[in-house]
Amino acid sequence: MNSVSPVQRAKMVNAFDPASVSGLSDSTKRSVQRRTSLLGPAYRLFYNEPVEVKRGTGVLLYDSDGNEYLDAYNNVVSVGHCHPRVVDAVGEQMRTLCTHTRYIQDSILDFAEDLLGTFGGRIEHVMFTCTGSEANDLAFRIAKHRTGKSGIIITDEAYHGNSDLTASFSPSLGRYSRLGAWVRRVPAPDPYRVPIDDMGEWMAEQVSAQIRDLERRGEGLAGFIADSLFSSDGIFAHPTTLLAPVIDVVHEAGGLFIADEVQSGFGRTGEAIWGYQRHGIAPDIVTMGKPMGNGFPVAAVAMTSDAVEGFGRDVRYFNTFGGNTVAIAAAQAVLDVVRDERLQENAHRVGTMIRDGFAALATRHELIGDVRGAGLYVGVEMVEDRETKKPDAAAAAAIVNGLRARRVLISATGPAGNVLKIRPPLVFSDAHVDRLLSETEAVMASL
Amino acid sequence: MNSVSPVQRAKMVNAFDPASVSGLSDSTKRSVQRRTSLLGPAYRLFYNEPVEVKRGTGVLLYDSDGNEYLDAYNNVVSVGHCHPRVVDAVGEQMRTLCTHTRYIQDSILDFAEDLLGTFGGRIEHVMFTCTGSEANDLAFRIAKHRTGKSGIIITDEAYHGNSDLTASFSPSLGRYSRLGAWVRRVPAPDPYRVPIDDMGEWMAEQVSAQIRDLERRGEGLAGFIADSLFSSDGIFAHPTTLLAPVIDVVHEAGGLFIADEVQSGFGRTGEAIWGYQRHGIAPDIVTMGKPMGNGFPVAAVAMTSDAVEGFGRDVRYFNTFGGNTVAIAAAQAVLDVVRDERLQENAHRVGTMIRDGFAALATRHELIGDVRGAGLYVGVEMVEDRETKKPDAAAAAAIVNGLRARRVLISATGPAGNVLKIRPPLVFSDAHVDRLLSETEAVMASL
Numbered sequence: 069m070n071s072v073s074p075v076q077r078a079k080m081v082n083a084f085d086p087a088s089v090s091g092l093s094d095s096t097k098r099s100v101q102r103r104t105s106l107l108g109p110a111y112r113l114f115y116n117e118p119v120e121v122k123r124g125t126g127v128l129l130y131d132s133d134g135n136e137y138l139d140a141y142n143n144v145v146s147v148g149h150c151h152p153r154v155v156d157a158v159g160e161q162m163r164t165l166c167t168h169t170r171y172i173q174d175s176i177l178d179f180a181e182d183l184l185g186t187f188g189g190r191i192e193h194v195m196f197t198c199t200g201s202e203a204n205d206l207a208f209r210i211a212k213h214r215t216g217k218s219g220i221i222i223t224d225e226a227y228h229g230n231s232d233l234t235a236s237f238s239p240s241l242g243r244y245s246r247l248g249a250w251v252r253r254v255p256a257p258d259p260y261r262v263p264i265d266d267m268g269e270w271m272a273e274q275v276s277a278q279i280r281d282l283e284r285r286g287e288g289l290a291g292f293i294a295d296s297l298f299s300s301d302g303i304f305a306h307p308t309t310l311l312a313p314v315i316d317v318v319h320e321a322g323g324l325f326i327a328d329e330v331q332s333g334f335g336r337t338g339e340a341i342w343g344y345q346r347h348g349i350a351p352d353i354v355t356m357g358k359p360m361g362n363g364f365p366v367a368a369v370a371m372t373s374d375a376v377e378g379f380g381r382d383v384r385y386f387n388t389f390g391g392n393t394v395a396i397a398a399a400q401a402v403l404d405v406v407r408d409e410r411l412q413e414n415a416h417r418v419g420t421m422i423r424d425g426f427a428a429l430a431t432r433h434e435l436i437g438d439v440r441g442a443g444l445y446v447g448v449e450m451v452e453d454r455e456t457k458k459p460d461a462a463a464a465a466a467i468v469n470g471l472r473a474r475r476v477l478i479s480a481t482g483p484a485g486n487v488l489k490i491r492p493p494l495v496f497s498d499a500h501v502d503r504l505l506s507e508t509e510a511v512m513a514s515l
Numbered sequence: 516m517n518s519v520s521p522v523q524r525a526k527m528v529n530a531f532d533p534a535s536v537s538g539l540s541d542s543t544k545r546s547v548q549r550r551t552s553l554l555g556p557a558y559r560l561f562y563n564e565p566v567e568v569k570r571g572t573g574v575l576l577y578d579s580d581g582n583e584y585l586d587a588y589n590n591v592v593s594v595g596h597c598h599p600r601v602v603d604a605v606g607e608q609m610r611t612l613c614t615h616t617r618y619i620q621d622s623i624l625d626f627a628e629d630l631l632g633t634f635g636g637r638i639e640h641v642m643f644t645c646t647g648s649e650a651n652d653l654a655f656r657i658a659k660h661r662t663g664k665s666g667i668i669i670t671d672e673a674y675h676g677n678s679d680l681t682a683s684f685s686p687s688l689g690r691y692s693r694l695g696a697w698v699r700r701v702p703a704p705d706p707y708r709v710p711i712d713d714m715g716e717w718m719a720e721q722v723s724a725q726i727r728d729l730e731r732r733g734e735g736l737a738g739f740i741a742d743s744l745f746s747s748d749g750i751f752a753h754p755t756t757l758l759a760p761v762i763d764v765v766h767e768a769g770g771l772f773i774a775d776e777v778q779s780g781f782g783r784t785g786e787a788i789w790g791y792q793r794h795g796i797a798p799d800i801v802t803m804g805k806p807m808g809n810g811f812p813v814a815a816v817a818m819t820s821d822a823v824e825g826f827g828r829d830v831r832y833f834n835t836f837g838g839n840t841v842a843i844a845a846a847q848a849v850l851d852v853v854r855d856e857r858l859q860e861n862a863h864r865v866g867t868m869i870r871d872g873f874a875a876l877a878t879r880h881e882l883i884g885d886v887r888g889a890g891l892y893v894g895v896e897m898v899e900d901r902e903t904k905k906p907d908a909a910a911a912a913a914i915v916n917g918l919r920a921r922r923v924l925i926s927a928t929g930p931a932g933n934v935l936k937i938r939p940p941l942v943f944s945d946a947h948v949d950r951l952l953s954e955t956e957a958v959m960a961s962l
Contacts, residue, residue, distance in 0.1 A: 080831060099619045106627040108640030108820070109827025113617055120619040124612045142614065144835060150610055159606040163597055165571045166810030167589065170560055172546045172567040180553040193555030198645040198812045199836055205678045230834055231652045232680035244829035358835055363613030365645045365812035365836035373555065380556025382691035384527060387677055388591060388805055389646055389812035 079242035124149030146359030161397035189350035196391025200330035200357025201229030217288030252278035256301030289323035296343035302482035303447030338416030338443025364398035459484035470511035526689030571596030593806030608844035636797035643838025647777035647804025648676030664735030703748030736770035743790035749929035750894030785863030785890025811845035906931035917958035
């Protein structure tokens with residue numbers, strides 16, 4: 069025990085600190101106290117003043133008093149809160165049959181075929197789980213089985229899941245969450261702070277050095293895993309020449325390249341359906357989750373036949389709810405909507421508007437050190453000084469909480485917590501961009 | 516590579532072997548081939564002739580030709596396939612809001628309060644995951660964090676999940692799925708084969724010996740985990756004096772007792788809402804899953820405040836879909852239906868009828884060596900000879916597949932695969948019992 073508060077120990081950007089209830093309304097206070105009492109100490113709320121949500125539609129959320137919030141944060145409800153096609157698909161399938169994958173059903177096969185068509189390259193099979201954590205856990209189990217090795221290489225502030233295995237390679241959970249002895253980290257490819265001409269070559273060298281260390285310790289390399297947006301590292305969407313040299317050194321060492329598409333998949337980046345495709349690489353394993361069912365728990369691991377052959381022979385895999393009939397109905401509806409409503413294209417167009425808007429804000433506000441991202445995953449880095457680039461987490465927190473007070477929801481990320489994280493549902497419109505930008509300008513003017 | 520088929524290597528009772536497609540209909544063959552091609556080698560179907568399911572209601576399933584199957588197997592759809600209250604609750608919440616736990620919502624707190632009221636004892640908090648595997652994975656992470664130790668004790672053929680961590684303590688996945696070095700096994704409490712007067716004392720001695728070994732190796736004891744029905748060990752519901760002596764030695768060694776209620780929870784045993792309550796013990800952690808949302812992916816870990824205090828302070832836990840608004844709506848509807856329709860009482864009454872019926876069958880069929888279980892979790896053990904009690908897996912498989920041909924669905928379990936596993940939805944009625952028993956008698960007469 070010590071006097072450091074839980075929120076400070078278990079590091080989390082934009083977490084509400086239950087010790088700070090004094091300024092809150094009575095009903096919020098009561099809810100916070102009930103949560104602590106019922107759900108225990110491991111749960112966190114967002115914002116200095118937590119938000120109550122009661123209903124949602126599109127990119128709008130409402131509390132029980134009917135106050136409207138612009139949701140510029142939630143990437144799970146990628147096709148919009150309560151999209152009628154997803155609601156109907158889930159409802160219809162719930163009324164018909166909700167069961168597992170050990171009976172013959174066409175819908176899971178039709179969806180698998182549809183999904184597999186989006187990868188290209190060498191990806192041949194897909195296996196269903198319920199969460200992105202389960203997908204990354206399974207992916208690394210498969211990689212360990214395929215290679216007979218145990219080592220994994222990640223970026224410095226990576227997040228890949230909440231299972232025992234994936235938490236062991238998720239340093240962004242903070243220093244009290246122990247990393248595995250078989251985990252090696254490389255610096256995130258941060259072109260704002262580490263301006264290197266050939267960042268791909270540089271990153272491949274970093275990865276090579278860690279591979280040699282893993283081999284020297286007898287662990288060897290099972291795999292390299294990255295989210296191509298490096299979202300918890302601070303959102304680095306460029307350069308896109310980065311991962312090709314990395315996959316080469318990983319393959320030379322006999323390891324598998326795992327593309328974690330839990331955040332960057334399903335059109336989020338605007339430029340491709342999968343984030344890794346922006347880098348022109350062909351991974352061995354692709355994992356996906358969050359937006360896959362628009363909130364219905366469904367996730368998946370897709371892989372080459374070579375990667376899973378031995379695992380399938382020796383171990384088998386069954387996930388009771390994973391890929392059940394309703395999960396598949398939700399996932400099919402989401403994939404259909406992403407295509408039919410051209411949401412990848414919208415993400416590209418509207419995401420560019422957001423970045424342009426923040427770039428314009430940056431001409432008036434020295435606090436903004438960098439604006440970056442791809443599609444509807446935007447990072448805006450706050451610094452105390454543009455020369456030293458010293459991170460300004462307090463400014464980021466003030467903007468996040470200032471926007472929350474004006475009923476616009478975003479968050480922050482990065483090792484220093486100073487990067488605004490803006491990743492709304494993909495149905496964000498021009499008018500929503502205007503509202504986001506004008507509210508941000510108002511908050512920044514008041515700092 | 517070798518010539519042993521995948522199904523034989525990755526041991527699974529009642530798995531369809533894709534090498535045996537010759538006798539199947541063209542459409543089944545095509546589905547099997549599509550599955551192998553799209554989902555890869557790790558998936559398994561049930562039965563020698565896999566079953567197609569298209570829709571379900573209550574305890575009945577239908578294929579696309581309209582053939583009706585009596586479902587005496589599926590424990591996930593515990594309140595019956597497509598129960599209207601669950602369907603409506605999920606539909607209504609899907610239309611309103613589907614979002615995560617970092618906003619203030621009353622429904623999760625109301626449900627947590629309701630659920631926590633069912634445990635009694637020292638259980639104070641509940642945390643939500645999506646699957647039973649995630650629940651057991653989190654439970655053991657919490658136990659390791661609380662104790663600072665790494666060892667776990669399980670029964671010989673236990674199954675606790677499909678994550679890297681939980682698969683490492685799930686020997687029923689077969690010999691090619693590696694157990695952790697920090698895992699120790701004790702024999703299952705099998706009163707049919709190991710008739711010991713005080714089985715609780717005997718089991719506590721077995722556990723003590725393994726604790727000493729874990730301590731001698733420097734692992735130490737983090738926890739003991741068991742499903743109180745010992746379902747994958749062969750279904751041992753009695754004696755119920757078993758676990759009290761075990762929890763005492765676990766606590767003496769500083770370990771936590773984890774009650775895995777994924778199979779035995781929510782009234783399944785007929786005698787209590789939770790299986791461990793039949794043993795009169797107060798576990799430190801309770802995990803639950805399968806029937807919790809009647810197929811909607813929702814699961815949970817409930818625990819004492821003491822168990823989770825340090826974990827919550829140091830690590831935090833967030834599960835994107837775990838306990839989201841729709842998961843909570845599904846779980847609340849299920850808990851309400853279990854109570855309102857008195858399904859625990861029904862499980863007790865109807866389960867007794869099934870066991871009595873099989874006991875009567877046993878007077879005419881020497882193959883039946885033992886009939887056991889609690890509530891609607893029934894085990895019927897097939898033996899070649901009642902004196903030697905030699906397991907007869909072939910007879911069990913013949914009955915499972917014979918019933919499938921007569922459109923009654925059950926399966927088999929146990930280390931030798933010779934124990935019929937009968938665990939229908941809890942809405943099973945007297946007429947369904949008659950149908951199950953008369954079809955079983957017909958199959959046995961034809962053996």
